[in-house]
Amino acid sequence: MNGRIETKERLTRRYSSSRGDISNDLLEELGRSWKSIKIDGYGSVPKHFQHVRKLNPIEKKSILVSGGAGFVGSHLVDRLMLMGHNVIVVDNFLTGSKDNILHWMDHPNFELLRHDIVEPLQIEVDYIYHLACPASPVHYQTNPIKTLKTAFIGTLNMLGLAKRTKSRILIASTSEVYGDPEVHPQKEDYNGSVSCTGPRACYDEGKRAAEALAYSFQSQNDVDIRVARIFNTYGPRMKWNDGRVVSNFILQALRDEPMTVYGDGSATRSFQFVYDLVEGLMRLMDSNCTEPVNIGNPVEYSVLELSSMVKDTVKEFNPSCSSVLVFKHAIEDDPRRRRPDISRAKEQLNWSPKWSVQRGLQLTVKYFVSELEENS
Numbered sequence: 001m002n003g004r005i006e007t008k009e010r011l012t013r014r015y016s017s018s019r020g021d022i023s024n025d026l027l028e029e030l031g032r033s034w035k036s037i038k039i040d041g042y043g044s045v046p047k048h049f050q051h052v053r054k055l056n057p058i059e060k061k062s063i064l065v066s067g068g069a070g071f072v073g074s075h076l077v078d079r080l081m082l083m084g085h086n087v088i089v090v091d092n093f094l095t096g097s098k099d100n101i102l103h104w105m106d107h108p109n110f111e112l113l114r115h116d117i118v119e120p121l122q123i124e125v126d127y128i129y130h131l132a133c134p135a136s137p138v139h140y141q142t143n144p145i146k147t148l149k150t151a152f153i154g155t156l157n158m159l160g161l162a163k164r165t166k167s168r169i170l171i172a173s174t175s176e177v178y179g180d181p182e183v184h185p186q187k188e189d190y191n192g193s194v195s196c197t198g199p200r201a202c203y204d205e206g207k208r209a210a211e212a213l214a215y216s217f218q219s220q221n222d223v224d225i226r227v228a229r230i231f232n233t234y235g236p237r238m239k240w241n242d243g244r245v246v247s248n249f250i251l252q253a254l255r256d257e258p259m260t261v262y263g264d265g266s267a268t269r270s271f272q273f274v275y276d277l278v279e280g281l282m283r284l285m286d287s288n289c290t291e292p293v294n295i296g297n298p299v300e301y302s303v304l305e306l307s308s309m310v311k312d313t314v315k316e317f318n319p320s321c322s323s324v325l326v327f328k329h330a331i332e333d334d335p336r337r338r339r340p341d342i343s344r345a346k347e348q349l350n351w352s353p354k355w356s357v358q359r360g361l362q363l364t365v366k367y368f369v370s371e372l373e374e375n376s
Contacts, residue, residue, distance in 0.1 A: 064127070065089050066130050086109050091114065124165055128170070144202035155213050169214075174203070180195075227290075231297065233277050234272075256320070263329075270339045273360030281295065309358060
């Protein structure tokens with residue numbers, strides 16, 4: 001976060017050097033609950049605090065993360081904190097959890113505000129990552145009006161804050177803006193095939209409106225925007241009840257229950273590990289690319305293929321797993337195929353996913369095993 005437009009070459013060098021020493025082992029350690037982190041005596045510094053860089057006042061930025069207590073937001077907070085920035089998390093905890101950020105609570109660089117972004121926020125910041133919005137169908141369909149208000153009014157308020165403070169803002173959009181696509185894979189110039197009246201419309205159209213707002217603020221008020229279209233993401237800190245296919249399969253297999261497939265299992269998705277997504281978001285924020293950018297894994301799997309991979313991974317932890325598949329009616333408006341074209345991310349950000357689905361599933365299953373043991 002240096003406040004200047006960077007060339008692709010400078011961006012590549014900085015990421016390969018300054019960020020390369022943030023190990024995956026450390027990130028995995030930060031994913032554990034606060035009570036599992038050992039502190040060596042009264043008044044000592046927790047181990048994960050010791051890894052935080054010390055930046056000079058010019059390099060150190062004040063960064064707001066809306067939805068920072070959520071699944072993706074909390075992983076982004078970890079990275080920004082380790083880099084040494086001041087991080088302000090804004091969350092109403094509708095779907096986020098304090099458990100995801102408890103390990104930073106006492107750090108002087110960290111601040112938490114319980115606030116709903118449908119209400120204006122007065123604060124001074126240098127950068128804004130706007131991630132706040134329910135993202136799983138179970139959550140955003142529970143209260144569709146609230147989802148639309150968050151997507152539109154919440155984004156309006158965050159863009160207004162960026163305008164007032166002259167901050168750069170990254171809008172977390174979604175692959176759902178493509179709807180049930182008729183073009184495969186999906187490039188950023190594809191306008192999509194979206195139902196504006198179906199059960200997913202509150203999220204799909206809300207995010208399309210959020211993008212329209214962002215580009216209107218850019219053209220009318222010269223707000224410095226970035227737009228990330230995020231594809232299916234999985235990893236530690238997913239909520240067990242979010243209804244997404246990865247978490248559903250993992251929990252059902254760990255409990256030795258039937259694994260539910262909606263439709264015939266031929267629908268396809270592309271699954272990216274959360275660490276890859278966070279890296280993509282940070283590179284987009286630091287780039288000079290103002291066009292929408294797909295952030296996702298271009299490797300495509302059918303739901304049936306995913307179920308087999310999940311069961312194989314679960315057997316590493318529970319060899320007696322004997323879950324079978326049970327098929328139910330397909331969900332209304334559920335896309336048949338989804339895969340990103342990430343050419344723009346490769347060219348503009350020098351980014352592509354590094355984590356294979358199998359490797360990411362191992363960490364994700366490990367996380368759910370620990371959650372089940374802790375809550376049993």
